[in-house]
Amino acid sequence: MPEEKAGVxxxxxxxxxxxxxxxxxxxxxxxxxxxxxxxATFAGVRALTHWIRDGHGPSGGGISLNGKHFHHYNIGIGLLAAIGAVAVRGEERHRRHPVTAIAYGSALALIVDELALLMDLKDVYWAREGRTSVDAAVIVVASGGTFVAGLPFWPHARRVLRS
Structure with missing residues (x-):
């Protein structure tokens, strides 16, 4: 029976x-x-880029500025710069705020998604070899990290959701 407060x-x-x-x-x-x-961001970006690659969405695939493709790792780098400013100069309550955590995780996903491009300094984003397995591996690692990080919470969450 759920706990009651003031009869509710x-x-x-x-x-x-x-x-x-x-x-x-x-x-x-x-x-x-x-x-x-x-x-969530990594899985969403992967789904979106596959959707665009299959001919849906904007012509030319994604965001373009002055006729050049704008890679989403740029958005990730900008978000990380903002998070860095919060870490260095922000108040303690902002450092651990859920919005800060969401921005940090999303920024990293946007960068990791295009890591091959950043490391090779050429656009190998859609090279067939290994792309699907890399996508799956990152999603598995990300899901595992979420699970491990929340270990003190998950058993209790399950109990609450079952009652």
Whole structure:
């Protein structure tokens, strides 16, 4: 039976939020949120780029500025610069804020998604060899990181969601 406060039973969502705060310190919460954001952003960008590559979306594939393709790692680098400013100059409450964690995870995903381009200094983004396995590997690693980061929380979340 859900706990009651002033005669009103707590919802599953409220009990889940309570467990989140009870089981994870703010820094641990930020890590779980960052891993989750990385996983979701990486998977979303992969799906979007495949969709564009299959002939949907904007002609020429993606964002262009002055006729040149604008790679999404640039957005990631800009986001990381902003997160760096928060880390160096921001208040402590901003450093572990969920929005900061989301921006950090998303920024890393945007950069990791185009890592081959950055390392080889040429556009090998769509080379067939290994692209699918690399996509799958990064998603598995990202999901695993999210799971491991939240280990103090997941068993309690499961219990709350089952009741």
């Amino acid at each position: 039973p707590k919802t599953r969502w409220t009990r889940l939020k309570d467990e989140w705060g009870r089981r994870l310190e703010p820094g641990e919460q930020a890590v779980v949120i960052a891993w989750s954001s990385f996983t």
